[in-house]
Amino acid sequence: MSRETPTTDDRDPALVVTSMIDHVLDLAATWTLWDGRPVRVDERVYTPHKAIRRVTDHLIDHLAEVEARLAGNPTIPDRWHASASTTPADLAPFTDEDLNEARCRLTRLGRIWADRLTALTPDQLDRSPGEGWTFRQIAFHVAGSAYYADSVGDLSKAGADR
Structure with a gap:
């Protein structure tokens, strides 16, 4: 993931985050088919x-x-720097129970993000206090987390791809 200043547009930042989560969970629904082989992307x-x-x-x-x-x-x-670390737990099979846990956890986090971002005024989104990116930029940056799920991909197509 890049540390460059995130590009934003006129989409609702809450929807940007929750749409990313929906995308991740759509991919995760195929991961019970994972064959146990880690996917190499770049050096990770x-x-x-x-x-x-x-x-x-x-x-x-x-x-x-x-x-x-x-x-x-x-x-x-x-x-x-957790992206550089692969733990033994990361190598475990991904079961229906794991998918259910991911759905519950990420859906709740998405709701918290949506509530927080929706409560902010446009000025707060674009002139955020403190140092760093604006809150709008942070929301768009967080949406880039789809990169991790995209790295694993849609495993319902794995038989044809591997």
């Missing part, structure tokens, strides 16, 4: 569990940033 590897973890972490990290800045507090930087 991705698995269904890692993709869900990265999307979730990204949503939480930037939500914490938005809330801290609104409260006038300093943000806590993420020093883990």
Whole structure:
């Protein structure tokens, strides 16, 4: 994912985030077919569990940033660099139970993001307090988390692709 300033447009930032989550969950619905082989993208590897973890972490990290800045507090930087790490749990089979958990967790996070972004005025979205990107830019950046799920892809087509 890029650290360049995110490009925005006139779409509702809440819808940008929730649409990304819908896309991720649509892909995740195919991941119970995963054959256990990590997918190499650039210098990193991705698995269904890692993709869900990265999307979730990204949503939480930037939500914490938005809330801290609104409260006038300093943000806590993420020093883990989790995209470079593949844990043993990331290599586990992706089951129907995992899909259900992902749906529940990401749907709730999407609702929190939508509620927060909808409560902000256009001025707050575009002239956000503190240092860093505007909240509108953060929403569009977070939507880029689809990259992790796209790296794993639609596995209902895996038989033809692999």
